[in-house]
Amino acid sequence: MGLTLMTEVAMRLKKEKEGNWWDWLALLPRRLDQAPFAGTIWSYRNTMDPKHRVLCRDLLLYMCGAKTPPVADLRARWIEVKGEQVNLPRRVKGLE
Numbered sequence: 001m002g003l004t005l006m007t008e009v010a011m012r013l014k015k016e017k018e019g020n021w022w023d024w025l026a027l028l029p030r031r032l033d034q035a036p037f038a039g040t041i042w043s044y045r046n047t048m049d050p051k052h053r054v055l056c057r058d059l060l061l062y063m064c065g066a067k068t069p070p071v072a073d074l075r076a077r078w079i080e081v082k083g084e085q086v087n088l089p090r091r092v093k094g095l096e
Contacts, residue, residue: 001041001048001053002048005041005056006025008057009028009061012067016067017065024064024092028063029089036063039082040053041053041056055078055081059089062074063090063092075087075088
């Protein structure tokens with residue numbers, strides 16, 4: 001699931017971002033216990049859960065500044081999944 005997820009993000013970045021899309025991927029979090037993985041595809045039981053894969057992909061794209069659903073909708077979906085008030089993850093910096 002992780003490779004599929006990152007491939008989808010990579011292909012979208014390749015279409016939307018100028019320059020080296022792989023540099024954007026390198027700035028994204030890699031640890032599953034960090035946002036946006038924790039609570040979406042990585043459960044608190046330390047297992048993968050594909051149920052929220054699309055939300056995780058959209059959050060990763062948001063972090064890279066790519067096109068996503070409206071921010072309010074994205075945040076509402078993440079709050080629903082997490083079951084608590086949360087902010088969207090920080091956007092990655094350094095390539096713009």
